[in-house]
Amino acid sequence: MPILVYIVHFFGGIFLANGIPHFVSGVCGKPFRTPFVRAHGGTVSSPALNVVWGWMNLLVAYLLFIDVGPRYLGSLPDTIASAAGVLLAGLFLARIFSGERLA
Secondary structure, three states: OOHHHHHHHHHHHHHHHHHHHHHHHHHOOOOEOOOOHHHHOOOOEOHHHHHHHHHHHHHHHHHHHHHOOOOOOOOHHHHHHHHHHHHHHHHHHHHHHOOOOOO
8 A cells, every 4th residue: 555545544543533522522512622712712612613623523534534545444554554643633632632832
C-alpha cells in the first residue's frame, strides 16, 4: 500500500479523535469548546453546535478511511497509522481542553 494511504488514514484518526468528544458532549446536552467560540465571543459552544461539529469531524474521518486505500483497517501498518493519529490527537486535545498552554 502506498505511503499516502497511511498518511491519509493517520489524519482520519485525528478527525475521529476530535469528533468523538464534541459529538458526545453535544448529545449529553453539555456545552463544549469548538473553533467557533471566538466568533461568538464566548468560551463554549452550544450542545447543538457541538453535535454538528462532531458529526462533521466523524464524516471527514469516515471519508478518509473509506475513500482512500482499502475499505477496512486490515493491515498492521494501516492500523498503526490510524491508531497513532487517534493517540496523538487525543494527547493534544487533552492538553488543550485541560487548559495547559502549548510550549
